[in-house]
Amino acid sequence: MTRESNSELFSVSPKNMVFYAPYDRTQKRIITILNPTMQKLLFKILTNAPWQYNAIPKCGCVEPYDISEILISLNGFQFNHAEKYCHRFCVQCIPVPPAKLFDTQSILCLFKRVRRGMIHNVRVPVELKPKPLDIPQDELDSILQYDVQKLLWHMRPIDADYLEQLKQVTMPAKGRKKRCGWKCMLVTPLILIWTGLAVAYIHHQQVEDFQFLELKADNQNCEE
Structure with a gap:
């Protein structure tokens, strides 16, 4: 067994x-x-x-x-x-x-x-x-605007300037390579790791926010 x-x-x-x-x-x-x-x-x-x-x-x-x-x-x-x-x-x-x-x-x-x-x-x-999730209307009204703003924040596109800055940090100029080679070798993996964690967190938050908005929409449809 x-x-x-x-x-x-x-x-x-x-x-x-x-x-x-x-x-x-x-x-x-x-x-x-x-x-x-x-x-x-x-x-x-x-x-x-x-x-x-x-x-x-x-x-x-x-x-x-x-x-x-x-x-x-x-x-x-x-x-x-x-x-x-x-x-x-x-x-x-x-x-x-x-x-x-x-x-x-x-x-x-x-x-x-x-x-x-x-x-x-x-x-x-x-x-x-057998019944919809019971959420008082006043609570829905108080959190709806915040949730929409939060969702828009997580769905924002990554700025092109940010990507360019990241590229410059992770790919230092040749003239500076000899002076800070070992520092760049340490910093670059950390930046890549934190960037990957940030993207994974944003994706996870998007899934949770979509589920919550879907649940609220179902509740409002039932009340109507």
């Missing part, structure tokens, strides 16, 4: 996934996998209702001390209040096998070859709320 949970190997958030009515449209959520170990992990995600959900990506790897995000989409369907829905997801992880196997086989094939007792599982139950 596979292990139901193993926090020493990896962690999954959220612990349970909640969707709200109405269900006549696509809704999206994010599952985050955290690898707190010094070894690289492989993962795949399963659901007991594959006709109802899409997961992108369905499998992948998580670098040591890093995270990986899975976008979950609930397809629109006819919600039945009398029916009991027992949907759930299962995130499976294994340590990366030897390079010879990893380089020649797909991740899904590797999972099939691993003994079931070596696969670490974390289940994420799904809860389908």
Whole structure:
């Protein structure tokens, strides 16, 4: 039998996934996998209702001390209040096998070859709320303007002057190369790392903001 949970190997958030009515449209959520170990992990995600959900990506790897995000989409369907829905997801992880196997086989094939007792599982139950999320109108009015401004800020294009300045910093002039060669070698990777982290953060914030605005729009449509 596979292990139901193993926090020493990896962690999954959220612990349970909640969707709200109405269900006549696509809704999206994010599952985050955290690898707190010094070894690289492989993962795949399963659901007991594959006709109802899409997961992108369905499998992948998580670098040591890093995270990986899975976008979950609930397809629109006819919600039945009398029916009991027992949907759930299962995130499976294994340590990366030897390079010879990893380089020649797909991740899904590797999972099939691993003994079931070596696969670490974390289940994420799904809860389908029969009613929309109840947000008071005064709270919506107070945060709507802020959220729109925040979304526009995160969606702003990177200024061309900024890119030119970054290029000048990361590619110093030849005349100055001898004087500060070792300094540039230290500064350049740091700039590139922080730039990549900033882009990843902006992308993550965009996804969260779009989900929140979509949720508020659904709530307003229901009230109308």
